[in-house]
Amino acid sequence: DAYVEVMETAMWEQGKNIGDVNVIAETLSASGLPTEDILAKAQSDGVKKALIDETAAAVERGIFGLPTMFIGDEMFFGKERLIQINDMLAG
Template identity: 35%
Template sequence: MSKTVEFYFDLGSPATYLAYTQLPKICERTGSQLTYIPILLGGVFKATGNASPATVPAKGRYMFQDLDRYAKRYGVPLKFNPHFPINTLMLMRAVTGMQLRHPERFATFIDCLFKALWVDGRNLDEPATVAAVLTENGFDPNEVLTLTADEHIKAALKDNTEKAVQRGVFGAPSMFVDNQLFFGQDRLDFVVEALG
């Protein structure tokens, strides 16, 4: 029976972007299922007392150097976003809405947003930039905006975030295999072992 990787993610985390580039390949190689669970990282931080490593200047500088090393190892593009940190509330509501209402377009949707943030360095704090990115990728910005205002979708993102905290999630990316938590894109080798 195939195993599942539950992937708790927020677009605003560069480490999550790197995990996102690798997990589909890992799951394909191991015959595993990948389940995407959108969360609001700010809500996780607030609930757990955690904070972004970037809030400690020396740690932040190191983190981005380290992420760059991993991007080179993985053979994927990564550019430090000059607008970091990004408030991802509306983006993650949109992601949740797309997953619930248009699952057939979900992968393309998160692809274009991850690329805009962590390859193109675009400012997704600005509604006009978000609208431009969506339009360029074949999405209707007004339709997406409607999703972000839907009370059911707002509640789903909040519920995902609360359940993540209850399971022990304190940051992103977080992955579960057989209820075992793995935190960070630099722990993917342990995810592979757990899938074996």
């Protein structure tokens, strides 16, 4: 998903504060994504409910931060785990 890639790059590689709506707007605009549409949808009741539901499910599964990935029931936390995940998937 283009949005996720753009925002993760902004946060993890560029050190931007993606908790700031102005930073989000600037980042989206610079990426060429439909900024106004995305910001409007983010304020919709459906998206807000989905965020609450997904956060509750994440907490229930034991997620405490990002990035967190699962292979089966095994949890991997942190970007540095990507090599370990790749090795596991390669078999």
